[in-house]
Amino acid sequence: MQVLQIALSGIAQGCIYGLIALGFVLIYKATETVNFAQGELMMVGAFIGLSGATVLGLPFWVSIAATMLAMFLFGMVLERSLLRPLLGQPAFTVAMVTIGFAYLARGLVTMIPAWGTETHTLPVPYKDELLRFGTPDATGQQLVVSMEHIAIIVATAGLCAILYLFFRFTRLGIAMQAASQNQLAAFYMGIPVRRLNALVWGISAGMAACAGILLAPITFIHANMGFIGMKAFPAAVVGGFGSIPGAIAGGLVIGLVESFSGFYLPEGFKDVAAYVVVLLMLAIKPNGLFGDKLRKRV
Amino acid sequence: MRFIFKTDYDQDIRLIKHRGAAFWYAVLGILLLAAPALLSEYFLSQLVFILIYSIVGLGLMLLAGFTGQVSIGHAAFLAVGAYTEAYLQSKGWPFAASLAAAAILSAATGVLVGLPALRTKGMYLAIATLAFGFIIEEVVVRAEGITGGNSGKQVGRIEVAGVLIDSEARFYYLTLILTVGVTLLVLNLMRSPTGRAFVAVRDSEISAQSMGIHLARYKTIAFALSAAIAGIGGAIYAHKLRFLSPEQFTFLQSIELLMMVVIGGLGFVHGAFFGAAFWVVTQQLIVLAKDYLPESIAQQSGLQPTVFGVILIAFVLFEPMGLYGRWLKVRTYLELFPFYRRGMFKRQKSYMKSERLK
Numbered sequence: 279m280q281v282l283q284i285a286l287s288g289i290a291q292g293c294i295y296g297l298i299a300l301g302f303v304l305i306y307k308a309t310e311t312v313n314f315a316q317g318e319l320m321m322v323g324a325f326i327g328l329s330g331a332t333v334l335g336l337p338f339w340v341s342i343a344a345t346m347l348a349m350f351l352f353g354m355v356l357e358r359s360l361l362r363p364l365l366g367q368p369a370f371t372v373a374m375v376t377i378g379f380a381y382l383a384r385g386l387v388t389m390i391p392a393w394g395t396e397t398h399t400l401p402v403p404y405k406d407e408l409l410r411f412g413t414p415d416a417t418g419q420q421l422v423v424s425m426e427h428i429a430i431i432v433a434t435a436g437l438c439a440i441l442y443l444f445f446r447f448t449r450l451g452i453a454m455q456a457a458s459q460n461q462l463a464a465f466y467m468g469i470p471v472r473r474l475n476a477l478v479w480g481i482s483a484g485m486a487a488c489a490g491i492l493l494a495p496i497t498f499i500h501a502n503m504g505f506i507g508m509k510a511f512p513a514a515v516v517g518g519f520g521s522i523p524g525a526i527a528g529g530l531v532i533g534l535v536e537s538f539s540g541f542y543l544p545e546g547f548k549d550v551a552a553y554v555v556v557l558l559m560l561a562i563k564p565n566g567l568f569g570d571k572l573r574k575r576v
Numbered sequence: 577m578r579f580i581f582k583t584d585y586d587q588d589i590r591l592i593k594h595r596g597a598a599f600w601y602a603v604l605g606i607l608l609l610a611a612p613a614l615l616s617e618y619f620l621s622q623l624v625f626i627l628i629y630s631i632v633g634l635g636l637m638l639l640a641g642f643t644g645q646v647s648i649g650h651a652a653f654l655a656v657g658a659y660t661e662a663y664l665q666s667k668g669w670p671f672a673a674s675l676a677a678a679a680i681l682s683a684a685t686g687v688l689v690g691l692p693a694l695r696t697k698g699m700y701l702a703i704a705t706l707a708f709g710f711i712i713e714e715v716v717v718r719a720e721g722i723t724g725g726n727s728g729k730q731v732g733r734i735e736v737a738g739v740l741i742d743s744e745a746r747f748y749y750l751t752l753i754l755t756v757g758v759t760l761l762v763l764n765l766m767r768s769p770t771g772r773a774f775v776a777v778r779d780s781e782i783s784a785q786s787m788g789i790h791l792a793r794y795k796t797i798a799f800a801l802s803a804a805i806a807g808i809g810g811a812i813y814a815h816k817l818r819f820l821s822p823e824q825f826t827f828l829q830s831i832e833l834l835m836m837v838v839i840g841g842l843g844f845v846h847g848a849f850f851g852a853a854f855w856v857v858t859q860q861l862i863v864l865a866k867d868y869l870p871e872s873i874a875q876q877s878g879l880q881p882t883v884f885g886v887i888l889i890a891f892v893l894f895e896p897m898g899l900y901g902r903w904l905k906v907r908t909y910l911e912l913f914p915f916y917r918r919g920m921f922k923r924q925k926s927y928m929k930s931e932r933l934k
Contacts, residue, residue: 360889512703
């Protein structure tokens, strides 16, 4: 029973990593840049959600939708203003801009009056609700799942389904796939690659915002919550950078490993478990679980 | 306008290219030697920080600027150097021995980080360094017997050859000697076959490989040397701060180091110095500016990250060659005075070459 309990909380945490990793992967697939600011996008999203729910007093679900929309636009603006001028530059240059933006966002958020350096709680309708499964066994243990975890798992599954349908069946999604496979060829076929890149950034930012709001009831909202993005990197690498199902799978692996090592291993291992896993993965199978083989045509 | 008339191949690799450079470096040397007499204790201390950051920056420059391998966990090497020095010194080792040990141990960790380099490259390697940085950070917190954990560790004063380094001026001279030593090391390295191999790896891994350069070996050497230099920087940093705690070696510190070399000018030895100087001076300016800013902004801890974030983005967008690159442009403009063309330093744009070709 206990194992199941730990596994569930690991899966919930893993879904968050997976969602953030999904953001990396979408951007990486489309533009071959590694976005170091994904965690910060999540943080900004969570703060916007907070303001929507508290300052504007919107109902929770409206506020989520509004936040995702706002972050979608924000992501597009970000791409247009910072990334597009760097089109065609080495990957490191672009990564540096995202690092700069992450650094800037962390600083800027503390200067906004209602946000600041304090930690905030996001009022969610399902707060502190628990679901109990099964009857207590001989030792009195019972599977207890909090609604926050269920919300995360359900929302992640839902988002993945939407993304799958989007990439599989819509013209836009197929165009994006084409552009990510070969930009030049896609451009010749009349696909507006640059506009699509902006759209990908928008989608990524929207997903990050969703992850931020889902995470908010568990970890609170504060300026440094974006550091969780640094744990989504291992998730993306384990899944194979550039594979969408891989991102979620990698997130789950990292979440589970973390949650089990937090329980069975001495203190301190929980925080580094993700990084140990990623180092092992890079040493053993650098392409990840679902990654493509990297080869370069000369 | 200056024409250097070359009559000898050695002129191409000479450290000082012409008389003008010799003159200006001599002036710089005299000013640096006279600094303790010219500057107050406080500014001297800031100058020491510039030198220390320059050492660490040189280490990172070797890796990121010359070998093209980005490290976003460089603070880990700094930590290894700093804590090795602090621990060995408390055990009564002489400074020279503990400094060497700090460098060697850092280099060993560097090799360890470089191991994934055998199979990975580019951003994957960067992520490996990131992961490693986080692990070292946690190790520093947990290994309380050696590092003092979260409560921190006091570091004693240095004694070199019977002279106790107890004044700011003496410490400054010690740092200056180390900086000059490390700079000469890097300059000479970059003239050697190993250094040329680094640059070849940076410019194109495939062409380097086809010329017989063993990629993994050279990447590992680069990691080891870079880590060793960062370790030396860390050792002297420990003595400068006199108190070590894990918060000084976080992920943010790694990012700041990276920002420093990018702002200074990636791929130039001068860049490390420009970046370090810019960083320290700007920090001081921000502190000064706080008096003139409205209370609500000045009191925020986020002021400094915001300013540096904007500066970094501005540099990457408008001056990717960094401060040193800007200086090169100004100098070229003046040297060629009426004949400077706008496009001389233009960045070459290329169609994104995918690494995912199957």
